[in-house]
Amino acid sequence: MQYLAPDALARARRVRLVIFDVDGVLTDGKLWYGPGGEELKAFHAFDGHGVHLLRMAGLDTGIISGRESQAVEERAKELGIRHVVQGASNKLLAFRQMMRRLRMQPAAVAYMGDDVVDLPILTRCGFACAPHEAPEDVRRRVHYIASAPAGHGAAREACEFILETQGKLAKVMQRYLK
16 A cells, blocks of 8 residues: 655655665565675566656656665666665765765655665655555655555656656656657
8 A cells, every 4th residue: 555645745746866775675675696696686677667757757866775786787877877876884974975966955855765774864855765565664754655566666656656746747658658
């Protein structure tokens, strides 16, 4: 079941940058290791196309992840995600540095995270989102909880919600209906 805070619509309308955590948001949170110890990740096309829709509508995108992975670097390049911070032991510091570099106010930023390590950003950004599997400590502090599972459409759902509240979803969808 989707959850919306009373002020979710107003908050989503102000968003100009959407930042995602990776494990447990853009993936289902499982960590896979190959025979040589390489880390493998599975990303869902639904979520990737949600990122593409954001970019088509003129919103900027980013990633802040506590882990480092070549798969994330490749996926970000493929999706045109310009702002990528991996290996962030202090996610709030990474967030603040990104805000300074982009000259962006936190009120104009959406962040989707899934665990307590994301709370410092979730409690400071303008529009905080989480997948429905997030722990209760996270769920009660966000403005939007997706009904789709992490790594299987939760990010896409948040992307479409933001675009719908801004009146941009129908316009970007028209490109597919021509």
